[in-house]
Amino acid sequence: MKAITMVGALLGATMMTTAAMAEVKAAGECSIGVAMYTLGAPYFAAQEVAARAAAEAAGCSVRTADGQNDMVKQIGDIEDMVAAGVNVLIVNPRDALGLVPAVDAATAQGVHVVAMDSMLDPSANFITNVSASNGENGKLVGEWLAKKTAGEPLKIALLSGTQGNVVGQARRMGVLSGLMDAELTNYGHANIEIVGQGWGNWSTEGGLAAMEDLLTAHPDINVVLGENDSMVIGAREALKAANRLDGVLLVAAADGQKEAYEMIKSGEYGATGLNDPAALARLAVEIGVKALNGEEQNLTKFTFTEPAVVTQENVDQYYKPDSMF
Incomplete structure (x- = not known):
């Protein structure tokens, strides 16, 4: 039933193009935590690198953690980040439901939480879930x-x-x-x-x-x-x-x-x-920093990047030889 609830929630999603992303700067003290559920694949490694770079470009301190594909460890990572004083949390969740209590606790502590890539159950208290459509x-x-x-x-x-x-x-x-x-x-x-x-x-x-x-x-x-x-x-x-x-x-x-x-x-x-891990990471950080700055964003629970099918006719628009992924 939860899966059905989540799929239904997607119908009211916000769509954003890659071109709409703009570098933002933190207006005050900014500390960003990036809690990845795994770094054991090139896709997730590229996402973590891009999130760190976007956070630093925004003028924020940043700490990241590898959940090692273990929900219990990822919950501990989130708790450690909150205890260390992060005020923005970007989380790629290992489990849609299992991370809900940790996310709710972070939000209750005043942390601005943005989910990224993997789906977080919409019952959780977070700003939005950034992913490909x-x-x-x-x-x-x-x-x-x-x-x-x-x-x-x-x-x-x-x-x-x-x-x-x-x-x-x-x-x-x-x-x-x-x-x-x-x-x-x-x-x-x-x-x-x-x-x-x-x-x-x-x-x-x-x-x-x-x-x-x-x-x-x-x-x-x-x-x-x-x-x-x-x-x-x-x-x-x-x-x-x-x-x-x-x-x-x-x-x-x-x-x-x-x-x-x-x-x-x-x-x-x-x-x-099309599912660019770096684009998702940059957008998630941008949303988190804007929330910290108090900027109105009018987002729904789910924010999707613009969809595309990549074929031989258009692959040159997307192929980056030096990409990590």
């Missing part, structure tokens, strides 16, 4: 997939992150709804089969292992759809090892990992949804 990104990816495959029968291997993850659910359902609607609109029918779902734990290694299992059971796969680029990149390695790359279209609902962009440029990878 997972559903809208997914819809655009689905529409692109329908156009690319032109009504041919699709046998899709679905690679999901972790069971019960609200972000993963929004991503896959966004792609599938966009795909189905575009198929019906353009061709009057939809010949789509999800032949199997594998759980890749958001990682390249997990995507490889899940794809190996799916290939064994379903050798006729012609589309691999992943909830992030890392798992699809791993799936590609499994396909390559099995001499099954030919005739398989690779797509991801989100992320925009540099390696995926490079393969999109060369035509080895179909498309991905």
